[in-house]
Amino acid sequence: MPNYYQPEIECASLDEMRAIQNEKLVKQVKHVYDNVEYYRNLMDEKGVKPEDINSIDDLHKLPFLTKADLRDAYPYGLLATDLKNCVRIQSTSGTTGRRVVAFYTQKDVDLWEECCARAITAVGGTNEDVCQVAYGYGLFTGGPGLNGGSHKVGCLTLPMSSGNTERQIQFMQDLHSTILCCTPSYAAFIGETLKDMGLTPDDIDLKAGIFGAEPWTEEMRRDIEKSLGIKAYDIYGLTETSGPGVSFECEEQTGMHINEDHFLAEIIDPETGEVLPEGSKGELVFTSLDKEAFPLLRYRTRDICVLSRKKCSCGRTLIKMTKPMGRSDDMMIIRGVNVFPSQIETVLLKEGYSPNYLIEVDRERNTDTLDISVELSPEQFTDTVKDLSAKEKDLANAIKTMLGISPKVHLVAPKTITRSEGKAVRVIDRRKLHD
Amino acid sequence: MSVKQISVFIENKKGKLAEATRYIADNNVNMKALSIADTQDFGILRIICEDPKAAEEALKEGGFITTVTDVLAVAISDKPGSLAAILEVLAEANIVVEYTYAFLSAKAGAYMIFRVDDNQSAAAALAGAGIKTANQEDLF
Numbered sequence: 001m002p003n004y005y006q007p008e009i010e011c012a013s014l015d016e017m018r019a020i021q022n023e024k025l026v027k028q029v030k031h032v033y034d035n036v037e038y039y040r041n042l043m044d045e046k047g048v049k050p051e052d053i054n055s056i057d058d059l060h061k062l063p064f065l066t067k068a069d070l071r072d073a074y075p076y077g078l079l080a081t082d083l084k085n086c087v088r089i090q091s092t093s094g095t096t097g098r099r100v101v102a103f104y105t106q107k108d109v110d111l112w113e114e115c116c117a118r119a120i121t122a123v124g125g126t127n128e129d130v131c132q133v134a135y136g137y138g139l140f141t142g143g144p145g146l147n148g149g150s151h152k153v154g155c156l157t158l159p160m161s162s163g164n165t166e167r168q169i170q171f172m173q174d175l176h177s178t179i180l181c182c183t184p185s186y187a188a189f190i191g192e193t194l195k196d197m198g199l200t201p202d203d204i205d206l207k208a209g210i211f212g213a214e215p216w217t218e219e220m221r222r223d224i225e226k227s228l229g230i231k232a233y234d235i236y237g238l239t240e241t242s243g244p245g246v247s248f249e250c251e252e253q254t255g256m257h258i259n260e261d262h263f264l265a266e267i268i269d270p271e272t273g274e275v276l277p278e279g280s281k282g283e284l285v286f287t288s289l290d291k292e293a294f295p296l297l298r299y300r301t302r303d304i305c306v307l308s309r310k311k312c313s314c315g316r317t318l319i320k321m322t323k324p325m326g327r328s329d330d331m332m333i334i335r336g337v338n339v340f341p342s343q344i345e346t347v348l349l350k351e352g353y354s355p356n357y358l359i360e361v362d363r364e365r366n367t368d369t370l371d372i373s374v375e376l377s378p379e380q381f382t383d384t385v386k387d388l389s390a391k392e393k394d395l396a397n398a399i400k401t402m403l404g405i406s407p408k409v410h411l412v413a414p415k416t417i418t419r420s421e422g423k424a425v426r427v428i429d430r431r432k433l434h435d
Numbered sequence: 436m437s438v439k440q441i442s443v444f445i446e447n448k449k450g451k452l453a454e455a456t457r458y459i460a461d462n463n464v465n466m467k468a469l470s471i472a473d474t475q476d477f478g479i480l481r482i483i484c485e486d487p488k489a490a491e492e493a494l495k496e497g498g499f500i501t502t503v504t505d506v507l508a509v510a511i512s513d514k515p516g517s518l519a520a521i522l523e524v525l526a527e528a529n530i531v532v533e534y535t536y537a538f539l540s541a542k543a544g545a546y547m548i549f550r551v552d553d554n555q556s557a558a559a560a561l562a563g564a565g566i567k568t569a570n571q572e573d574l575f
Contacts, residue, residue, distance in 0.1 A: 376444060381500045383442035383479060383550065384533050385472045392476070410476045413446050415498055 005121035005153065006114070009261050010316045014309070017317065020261050022055040024289035029053045029062070032295050035080040038073045039065070039297065056264060059287065060275050065299045067100075067329075070240065075101045078294060086293050091139040092239045092338055100239045103293035108242070109148065111290050115237075115245030115259045116149020122250045122257075122314070123208040123233045125179050127154030130205075134168055134182035134190070135213070137161045141243025142213050142336070146181040149245065155179065162186055165193045172204050180209040183336045184216035184224065184232070188366030191227025201229025210235050212244050213336045215324060215433040220366065221253075234323060240299055241286050247321055250314035257318035258307075262290050265319060266298070267307050270328035281306050283328045284321065302329045332429060334361055335368045337405050341426045344407075347398050348374055356417045362430045370407040372399065375414045436558045437505040438571050439487035440548065443480040444500040447473060455480060455499060462493035467574070468538035468548060483508075483538055483548065485575045507549040507557055508538065508569040518547060521566060525551065528560035540574045 004010045012020070030050045032039050042063040043049070052061055070078065079086075081103075088104040104112070125131060131150040135142030143161055150157040158177060160168055168190060171177065180187060187209055194204070206228055212235035224232045236256050237244035246263050247256035258265050267282040268275055276282045284301045288294075303324035312320065332339045341359055348357055353374050360371040374395070382388065388411060396409040445451050452471070459466065459482070468483040484490050487503060494501045511517045525532060533550040540546060546569060551557045558568045 376500060378495075378500050378502075381442070381444050381502050383440065383481060383502055383504045385474055385479060386533070388477065388479070389474060411444075412477070413444055413451075413498075413500060416446065 003121045003124055003126070004316070005118040010118060010257070010318055012261075012317055014317065017260060018056065021264055021289065024261075025056055025059065025264065025287065026050075026053055028287070028289050028291075028295055029297065031292075032080055032297055036078055036295075038069070038077045039063075042069075059264065059266065059298070062287075062298050064273060064285065065296050067300075067302070070100055074099070078296065079103055080291075080295050081105060081293050088144075089139070090141045090144065090239055090243060102239050102242070104242075105292040108291050108293050111262060112145060112242040112245060113148030113152050115242065115248075115262060116145045116235075117152035118149075118259060119210055119233075119235050119245055119248030120146070120149050120153045120155065120179065120181075122248055122316075123179065123210060123231065124251075125150070125153050125155055125208070129153075129155045129178045130158060130176055131155035131179040131181065132158040132160055132168070132172060132177035134160045134162050134180060134186060135244075136336075140336075141237065141239050142181075142183070145237070145243040145245055146210065150179075150181075165190055166197065169194055169197060169199070169204070172206065173199075176205045178205055178207050180206055180228070180230070182209075182211060183213050184211040184220055185214060185335065185363075185366050185368060187211050187224045187228065187232065188220060191224055192365060195227065201227070204229070206230045208233065210248070212236055214333045214368075215431075217433060223366070236321070236324075238286075238301060240294075240296055240301075241288050242291070246286065250312065250316055252313050254312075255308065255320040255322050257312070257316050257320055260319050262288065264289055265307060265321065267305070268300075270300075270302075270304070278307055278309060281325065284324070300328075302327050302331060304328055330427065332361060332427065334370050334403075335405050337403060339370075339403055339405070343402055344372060344399060345426075347395070347402050351395055351398055352380070353377070353395070354414070356415075357426065358417050359427045360430070361427070368431065370405060371410060372407045373410045373412045373417060375417055376411045377414065436507075436568050436570060437554050438483060438508045438548075438569060438574060440504045440506045440550070441482045441484070441487050441491050441494070442502050442504060443482070443494060445471075445478045445480050447475065447477050452478070452480070455494075458497045458499070459490070459494070462490070462497075464490040464493065467540065468536065468546075470534065470536035470548075472534065481534075481536070483574075487571075504550065505554055507551060507554060507561075508546045508574060509549060509561060510543070510567055510569060511537075511545050511547050513545060520564075521547065521549075521561065524560055524564045524566065525549070525557055528556060530557045530560065538574075543569065543574055546574070 086103045092100040137143030233249040237246040247258040264287040266285040270283040304326040305322045357374045392409045531552040538546040
């Protein structure tokens with residue numbers, strides 16, 4: 001029996017959904033134009049006025065926003081309401097230049113949590129469930145988002161945050177957790193730890209897991225489902241729009257339903273910006289229809305995927321997106337953290353290293369590994385292992401400060417990192433994240 | 436008072452040491468002593484040879500990362516306790532020994548090479564104990 005949190009929205013007819021979207025979009029464009037100078041200037045440059053936007057068919061007339069705009073406007077430039085109306089800040093990890101700081105009014109938080117509540121309900125969550133949230137809490141949206149959604153559903157919520165895995169499992173056993181929310185790699189790690197502790201899925205009561213914030217494969221899904229004895233569901237989101245819950249999987253496990261009453265989705269050609277018809281593979285673009293504080297219009301996610309309105313057996317009519325199949329930029333998601341090669345390069349140069357480096361990303365026992373090889377310059381070489389090992393450690397620490405995750409740094413001889421004629425190969429990702 | 440040691444950065448990969456030593460050989464450098472320190476990623480090849488300047492230039496030309504360090508060469512007699520006696524003097528003088536290795540000179544007999552934090556103080560302390568440190572020309 002399918003479970004819906006807001007059936008009138010989740011199972012609305014296409015006409016009903018269009019009507020909701022049209023009305024909200026017209027209002028939202030006016031709100032942004034009136035309150036966000038940055039975007040008003042973009043619209044004026046394009047010669048678009050709020051009056052030109054009468055329905056979602058006019059959406060394509062609006063200018064795009066990109067991460068570069070977020071950087072230019074940091075921190076308050078895209079804020080659409082007085083700070084006194086805001087109650088929350090969430091942020092992505094990363095450097096000042098790459099960091100996204102998003103603001104929320106109480107209504108924004110409520111709607112975000114409702115999105116997460118839809119996701120939890122879709123996996124069978126009710127007020128009889130114990131929902132263990134093992135996403136990180138804090139500026140990261142994972143913990144707070146699912147925590148709020150769990151409250152809305154009425155689950156008994158265990159705000160564990162990530163880490164201390166044996167304790168996670170102990171709580172899971174003692175308090176009979178039935179739903180687990182965390183990153184897929186952490187879910188896999190919990191599964192392995194369960195086994196290492198001599199326990200089996202029969203020793204815990206978990207039935208479902210909601211896993212997101214990083215890419216994962218069907219193979220990984222099967223591993224997690226087996227090791228924890230659950231059904232594993234994907235969830236998608238980004239801090240720019242709210243956080244997790246922009247889209248979520250239902251029992252069919254064939255893509256994620258987008259909460260399109262809040263987030264209007266488009267697929268565009270990343271090269272030309274042209275809107276592509278349903279079923280085309282391209283870059284996902286979101287327009288926040290309800291956000292008061294940080295309403296991004298036509299925000300380019302850089303995630304490549306496909307949208308589909310094919311009828312879903314769960315009964316939801318919300319449009320579905322595939323798992324992201326890649327990126328239209330060079331961002332990687334490593335252990336749930338957004339990483340750009342340029343961030344690593346910045347640290348290398350600042351620490352006096354050459355810009356010749358190689359980033360290798362892999363996944364061992366379902367945990368991402370990050371190895372950075374960097375060429376040592378003659379001036380940096382000394383005759384003692386102690387000094388060189390200290391250099392590796394210092395550089396690893398500097399990168400950790402920048403990214404929030406620890407790399408392994410390897411000093412290599414000069415000119416040993418392959419130079420290429422054209423675009424340098426700086427990154428080798430061996431994780432095979434996209435089936 | 437001290438001798439010149441050349442250190443070469445060697446990546447910890449198959450064939451890298453062979454590559455470096457072949458290069459050294461092809462440039463007609465006769466290694467008299469060497470030690471290798473290794474970590475998971477890299478090794479440091481340390482060499483004592485007759486003409487360190489020429490050897491270093493050749494290695495640099497070949498794209499190797501090198502550095503020259505002044506190290507102490509201490510004559511050591513062929514009997515138990517000789518090394519301990521030297522180390523005791525250094526310890527007594529609060530000298531930190533980074534590493535040490537042995538070296539046999541055809542001309543001058545057995546030596547220990549010491550890399551210490553303060554060559555001058557170490558040489559003075561050893562001299563005070565009647566232990567002689569060699570210069571480059573003493574060895575070859």
